Amino acid sequence: MATETVEHAASACVGPSGSAIGMPQLCADWIPNQIFWLLVTLAVIFFVLSRVALPRIASVLAERSGTITNDIAAAEDLKLKAQAAEAAYEKALADARTEAAKIVAEAKAEIQTELDAELAKADKVISEKTAESEVAIAEIRDGAVKSVSDVAKDTAGEIVAAFGGKADAKTVTAAVTARMKG
Incomplete structure (x- = not known):
């Protein structure tokens, strides 16, 4: 009887030549066996994934997350340092501009002092030359007045002599002096 059951079971899904009739996976006699092995395979895959693959994936994701967090923190730190460096640069630049303005002002004041001293020297030289010129002009005037007076005297004497008089x-x-005074 056992032989008949095997033959009957085999005959429902297997033909007389020993080949499967239709699609063997759709044979109703084999479905419980296929479901059993499906459940066993799914259980093995589940345990392999949950014990081996998923922890590795989780550790990689955690490592990436940590790296990203560290990189963001480092970037923030570098950003703060860059802002501090920029502020220090701006302060140094402002200080340098202030110092440059101070140096320019000092140089202008020094140049103005030197210019004033040179102008004072030039004014002094000009006033000395002017005084010398005025003295020379006064001497020339006095000499010219004396020369005019002498010429006038000689001319007056000659005119009087030419008219036949004796002066x-x-x-x-006295006549020339009176006439020159006005």
Whole structure:
């Protein structure tokens, strides 16, 4: 009887030549066996994934997350340092500009002092030359007045002599002096 059951079971899904009839996976006699092995395979895959693969994936993800967090923190730190460096640069630049303005002001003041001293020297030299020129002009005027007076005296004496008169030097000098005074 056992032989008949085997033959009957085999005959439902297997033909007389020993080949499967239709698609063997759809044979109703084999479905419980296929479900059993499906459940065993799924259980093995589940345990392999949960014990081996998923912990490795989780550790990689955690490592990546930690790396990203550390990189973001480092970037923030570098950003703060860059901002501090920029502020220090701006302060140094402002200080340098202030110092440069101070140096320019000092140089202008020094140049102005030197210029004032040179102008004072030049004014002094000009006033000395002017005084010398005025003295020379005064001497020339005095000499010219004396020369005009002498020429006037000689001319007056000659004119008087030309008209036939005789004029003494004292009278001619008094006449020329009176005429020159106005």
